[in-house]
Amino acid sequence: MKRLTLKDVAKMAGVAPSTVSFVLNGKGKQMRIRDEVATRIMQVAEKSGYEPHRMAVNLRTGQSKTLGLIVESISGSFFASLAKTIETEAERKGYNVVYCSTENNAQKGGELIRMLGRQMVDGYLITPAPGMEKEIQQLVQQHKPVVLMDSYFPSIKTPYVLINNFDGVQQGMKHLISKGFTKIGFVMVDVKLIQIEERLRGYTTALKEHKIPVKKKYILQLQYHRQREDSLNELQAFIEANPELDAIFFSTNYLGILGLEVIARMGLKMPDDIAVLCFDDHDIFRLYPPGISVIEQPIEGIAKTAIDLLMHQLDKNSGPMKKTAVELPGKFILRGSA
Amino acid sequence: MKRLTLKDVAKMAGVAPSTVSFVLNGKGKQMRIRDEVATRIMQVAEKSGYEPHRMAVNLRTGQSKTLGLIVESISGSFFASLAKTIETEAERKGYNVVYCSTENNAQKGGELIRMLGRQMVDGYLITPAPGMEKEIQQLVQQHKPVVLMDSYFPSIKTPYVLINNFDGVQQGMKHLISKGFTKIGFVMVDVKLIQIEERLRGYTTALKEHKIPVKKKYILQLQYHRQREDSLNELQAFIEANPELDAIFFSTNYLGILGLEVIARMGLKMPDDIAVLCFDDHDIFRLYPPGISVIEQPIEGIAKTAIDLLMHQLDKNSGPMKKTAVELPGKFILRGSA
DNA sequence: AATTTTTACAAAATCGATTTAGCACAGGCA
DNA sequence: TGCCTGTGCTAAATCGATTTTGTAAAAATT
Numbered sequence: 032m033k034r035l036t037l038k039d040v041a042k043m044a045g046v047a048p049s050t051v052s053f054v055l056n057g058k059g060k061q062m063r064i065r066d067e068v069a070t071r072i073m074q075v076a077e078k079s080g081y082e083p084h085r086m087a088v089n090l091r092t093g094q095s096k097t098l099g100l101i102v103e104s105i106s107g108s109f110f111a112s113l114a115k116t117i118e119t120e121a122e123r124k125g126y127n128v129v130y131c132s133t134e135n136n137a138q139k140g141g142e143l144i145r146m147l148g149r150q151m152v153d154g155y156l157i158t159p160a161p162g163m164e165k166e167i168q169q170l171v172q173q174h175k176p177v178v179l180m181d182s183y184f185p186s187i188k189t190p191y192v193l194i195n196n197f198d199g200v201q202q203g204m205k206h207l208i209s210k211g212f213t214k215i216g217f218v219m220v221d222v223k224l225i226q227i228e229e230r231l232r233g234y235t236t237a238l239k240e241h242k243i244p245v246k247k248k249y250i251l252q253l254q255y256h257r258q259r260e261d262s263l264n265e266l267q268a269f270i271e272a273n274p275e276l277d278a279i280f281f282s283t284n285y286l287g288i289l290g291l292e293v294i295a296r297m298g299l300k301m302p303d304d305i306a307v308l309c310f311d312d313h314d315i316f317r318l319y320p321p322g323i324s325v326i327e328q329p330i331e332g333i334a335k336t337a338i339d340l341l342m343h344q345l346d347k348n349s350g351p352m353k354k355t356a357v358e359l360p361g362k363f364i365l366r367g368s369a
Numbered sequence: 370m371k372r373l374t375l376k377d378v379a380k381m382a383g384v385a386p387s388t389v390s391f392v393l394n395g396k397g398k399q400m401r402i403r404d405e406v407a408t409r410i411m412q413v414a415e416k417s418g419y420e421p422h423r424m425a426v427n428l429r430t431g432q433s434k435t436l437g438l439i440v441e442s443i444s445g446s447f448f449a450s451l452a453k454t455i456e457t458e459a460e461r462k463g464y465n466v467v468y469c470s471t472e473n474n475a476q477k478g479g480e481l482i483r484m485l486g487r488q489m490v491d492g493y494l495i496t497p498a499p500g501m502e503k504e505i506q507q508l509v510q511q512h513k514p515v516v517l518m519d520s521y522f523p524s525i526k527t528p529y530v531l532i533n534n535f536d537g538v539q540q541g542m543k544h545l546i547s548k549g550f551t552k553i554g555f556v557m558v559d560v561k562l563i564q565i566e567e568r569l570r571g572y573t574t575a576l577k578e579h580k581i582p583v584k585k586k587y588i589l590q591l592q593y594h595r596q597r598e599d600s601l602n603e604l605q606a607f608i609e610a611n612p613e614l615d616a617i618f619f620s621t622n623y624l625g626i627l628g629l630e631v632i633a634r635m636g637l638k639m640p641d642d643i644a645v646l647c648f649d650d651h652d653i654f655r656l657y658p659p660g661i662s663v664i665e666q667p668i669e670g671i672a673k674t675a676i677d678l679l680m681h682q683l684d685k686n687s688g689p690m691k692k693t694a695v696e697l698p699g700k701f702i703l704r705g706s707a
Numbered sequence: 708a709a710t711t712t713t714t715a716c717a718a719a720a721t722c723g724a725t726t727t728a729g730c731a732c733a734g735g736c737a
Numbered sequence: 738t739g740c741c742t743g744t745g746c747t748a749a750a751t752c753g754a755t756t757t758t759g760t761a762a763a764a765a766t767t
Contacts, residue, residue: 062746
């Protein structure tokens with residue numbers, strides 16, 4: 032039982048293969064195929080269940096109709112929501128998606144991009160990690176359509192979408208301050224990424240705006256590549272060294288989860304002993320008593336915007352882009368922890 | 370800057386395209402190409418950074434070197450671990466993977482399979498959902514390589530890998546019973562799937578073996594398609610209707626998470642007011658105080674075995690399979706909840 | 708020395724589509 | 738009548754590889 036080809040359909044309809052191709056690709060009118068012939072071809076194709084051979088189409092047209100989605104971790108919850116939306120959005124535009132994760136391995140990022148290149152993806156959706164700058168730069172120089180999400184490199188001129196980190200942190204900080212908290216710690220990673228810096232800026236700015244002094248010892252920079260246990264200990268030491276802290280802002284959900292563990296270990300109660308606020312939501316935060324208040328990322332919006340930006344690049348006869356840098360507002364979700 | 374083709378390499382090396390193809394595909398000896406020529410070709414290909422055009426190769430060879438992974442939900446933690454292992458295992462065998470989720474939509478399952486068929490995947494890895502039986506049956510009849518994971522249909526004769534559900538539940542139940550719990554509830558979904566039935570069988574068998582009567586009212590069957598809130602209420606009603614229950618076994622992690630919410634809502638303390646045990650681990654269970662004891666699935670083992678079984682089918686000159694049904698043991702993880 | 712066999716490649720067919728160029732035939736116009 | 742213009746399709750080139758077939762020159766055999 033062999034695959035049904037366009038040639039077969041042509042034979043069955045009593046016309047040439049090219050004619051079938053024209054009709055099925057909607058170029059019947061343009062090629063002035065009679066309606067009578069066109070409908071006959073359509074019917075034959077329909078009845079026989081003909082499906083074009085993707086690889087053949089790709090080879091001929093040079094388009095794989097496939098997008099590459101590169102994320103840091105495929106098991107993260109950020110990815111989970113992102114992937115779902117991107118997949119459905121892409122599908123509706125006739126594209127499908129292959130996923131790849133760098134798994135926090137800077138070097139692997141480059142390999143991945145090359146691998147996807149070999150597979151001929153038409154465009155890239157990337158959440159950039161520190162080590163990937165060069166590779167992404169190359170893609171852009173090769174005029175491959177690229178959209179960055181969640182972060183970006185100022186040196187690379189390609190569209191990006193992300194949450195307004197500064198504003199998001201501000202929202203959270205304003206809430207904490209309005210609740211009367213003044214000794215607020217800030218926990219971050221030491222990675223040099225725009226979004227991290229923006230979050231820190233949100234923290235310091237909010238404090239300054241309310242005339243609260245910014246104390247350096249209230250800011251903890253955890254190293255990125257580190258044993259889980261080491262990070263926990265460092266975090267605990269930080270809290271013990273500043274017993275007057277009445278609230279902590281965790282700048283990523285990974286840090287927040289570490290925080291929960293340390294706080295439980297130390298026997299502290301949220302929010303009375305210490306209030307907790309976290310950037311970026313996570314399943315756990317909904318459930319973990321008393322519920323962790325967070326700044327939620329507009330993931331669906333990010334995904335949709337990213338696809339739009341990418342499609343715009345893929346569509347050659349669309350003009351130059353108006354907006355290439357999109358910042359979407361985050362949403363403060365109040366739960367029990369702050 | 371166009372893509373480098375095999376023809377270009379041939380020209381640069383001063384030979385015919387076919388010669389290059391032979392050499393690069395390791396058929397140089399067989400086609401008696403002189404070592405001198407062969408090494409020259411290799412060097413040229415290497416230096417120029419030539420990469421064969423995947424689509425062209427696919428079209429000619431009829432192999433896409435791509436596997437389709439179909440799961441229920443791409444955001445589930447089961448998928449997350451599964452995908453990672455499968456991806457790396459597949460990559461090492463020269464395959465890549467496209468993911469698809471049915472998102473608990475029976476009808477979508479069929480569409481997905483067809484979509485992947487269009488994309489010409491060489492083989493399928495599927496975690497079967499209730500509505501997919503017919504579609505999978507078709508694939509098998511078309512002699513497409515298929516491996517099922519996590520569950521299977523007795524009517525379909527194709528390899529599958531899953532945890533030994535019966536034994537897993539037994540392990541957990543034996544622990545509960547040894548701790549002195551006797552009034553043990555069992556919460557399950559009403560889906561007719563092998564693995565669910567096996568888990569129930571593990572529950573009842575364990576009770577019988579210890580001469581503990583099996584009471585029907587201690588078994589709750591939650592409906593599958595249901596509003597989250599409704600399920601929560603039904604679960605709460607179940608616990609309230611059986612106040613003598615001293616432990617509950619949740620047969621899936623989704624149910625377990627619902628259980629945590631209800632238990633928190635009712636103000637019960639684990640494990641004193643009620644002990645909790647759950648089938649299938651989840652991030653939350655590690656963190657949620659006092660830690661939820663679980664039966665952990667050997668996900669990595671499942672993934673590796675599945676790939677092996679699939680590769681065996683893809684490799685035509687390998688004989689018939691010895692083992693087509695694999696059951697891997699689960700692992701009981703003791704935490705604070707039971 | 709003539710013929711066969713082997714060596715070492717090159718040429719051409721092929722996979723299944725898309726797309727450009729071409730080709731009969733009909734009608735319009737001078 | 739002869740030339741031009743549309744109409745309605747077909748033939749053939751093409752995408753970039755793999756694989757079958759072909760073919761000169763060298764070596765071996767008779």
